[in-house]
Amino acid sequence: MGVAETQSKNPLSQLGLFLSRRGRPSWNLTVGSKQQVTPRVMRVVFGLESHETFAWKQGQDLVLELPQPDGSIARRHYTIRAGEPKEGALAIDFVLHGDSPAGRWLAQAKRGDRIVGVGPRGHTYLREADWHLFVGDETGIPGIAAMIEGLPRGAKAFAFLEIADDAECQQIGGEASVSWLARNGAAPGPSRILYDAVESFSLPAGTGQAYVIGETSNIRAIRQRLIARGLGKDRICAEGYWRPGRVGGHDHV
Numbered sequence: 001m002g003v004a005e006t007q008s009k010n011p012l013s014q015l016g017l018f019l020s021r022r023g024r025p026s027w028n029l030t031v032g033s034k035q036q037v038t039p040r041v042m043r044v045v046f047g048l049e050s051h052e053t054f055a056w057k058q059g060q061d062l063v064l065e066l067p068q069p070d071g072s073i074a075r076r077h078y079t080i081r082a083g084e085p086k087e088g089a090l091a092i093d094f095v096l097h098g099d100s101p102a103g104r105w106l107a108q109a110k111r112g113d114r115i116v117g118v119g120p121r122g123h124t125y126l127r128e129a130d131w132h133l134f135v136g137d138e139t140g141i142p143g144i145a146a147m148i149e150g151l152p153r154g155a156k157a158f159a160f161l162e163i164a165d166d167a168e169c170q171q172i173g174g175e176a177s178v179s180w181l182a183r184n185g186a187a188p189g190p191s192r193i194l195y196d197a198v199e200s201f202s203l204p205a206g207t208g209q210a211y212v213i214g215e216t217s218n219i220r221a222i223r224q225r226l227i228a229r230g231l232g233k234d235r236i237c238a239e240g241y242w243r244p245g246r247v248g249g250h251d252h253v
Contacts, residue, residue, distance in 0.1 A: 024118050027054065027062075029090075031113045034106070037093060038168045040138070042106055043081065045091045046117075054085040058150035059125035059143045059211070059237075062092070062117035066105040074101030079143035080120065093142040124213065124237040126150055130206030134159040134176070135194055135222060138168070139241040140213030147211060148174040156204065160197040162214070164188070190217045198222055209235050216240025 030047040037043045048054060061079040068074055083090035094102050105115075126132075126147050132155065134144045141161055149172065151157055157176035162183065163169065169180045181193050195218065210226055212219050223238040 024063075024121055025053075026116050026118045029064075029115050029117050031109050031111055031115075032089065033111065034109065038170055040096050040164060040168055041141075041170065042094045042096060043091055044094065044106070044109065045089060048085065048088045048090055051085045051088040054083075054090075056080055056083050056085060056090075056120045057125035058146040060120035060122040061143070062119040063121070064092070065116040065118075066101055067115065068101060068104060069108070074105070076102060077122075078102075079122075079140075079146065081142040081146055082149070095138045122239075124211060124239055127209045127235075127237075129209035129235070131156040131204045131208045132158070132176075133198075133201070133203075133208060133210040134161075135198055135210065135212045135214075135219075136160075137162040137188060137194070137214035137218070138164070139215075141170075143213060144211065145170075145172045148172055148176045148178075150174075151176070158201065160194055160201070162188075162193050189215055194218055195222055195225065199225065203229060203231065207235070210237070212236065212238040213241060216243045 028049040030049070032045045032047050035043045035045070059079070061077045063075055064078050066074045066076065078092045078094065081091045081093045094106055096103060096106075124143065132151065134148060134157065136144050144159060144161065148157060148159060151174055153175070155175065157174070159176050159178045160181060161178060162181045165182050165184055166180070168182075172178060179197065181197055183191075183193065194214070208231060210231060212222050212226075217240075219238050219240045223236055226236055227233055
């Protein structure tokens, strides 16, 4: 999940220092392995120094400081896909989408390389509820998968996940009912794919919690519709991770 990017020529990593001063610690991460999860998703497992104090909630992210070939540093938010802090390891999934700072770093990254991560951060994480609804495109799948796998046994959960094509389906643990919605050649971006899927979903009885992540206009429309259908604003975590034509940044919808 890449939702924000800044670049700097400063090797002292000023953003990392700034975030640390705001109470977000920085961590030294060491590349352990790379795994091709799907044709468009690469998973990197990092070793985590000082892991004894690492506190993480499923759905949160780290700001990764990715060295670039020209010597600059690209900073992006990436959701933690899985973590075993007590064992000093965590995994992050990267969506591959052409020439990008993450793609350039991944092409050269090898076992033993080190980068800095700042956080964890973010307000999209599991809440207590009678049932859970997860909605997102490729950028939201790592966080959604982490949250699904963090649910207690027997939890009632449903997920609608937009992907490029069927080859992008991947294994997600847990007991959620997962629907994969393939674009099949259509470009990612504003569409009704997720909206229509959620519209046809009957909201269960009891207190629900929705987690809606992806392209901003899609997320905003789904959030507004869920509110109109009776789900309280405080029962929806909604974040726009990207918008067409914008480089970096994200929207708290």
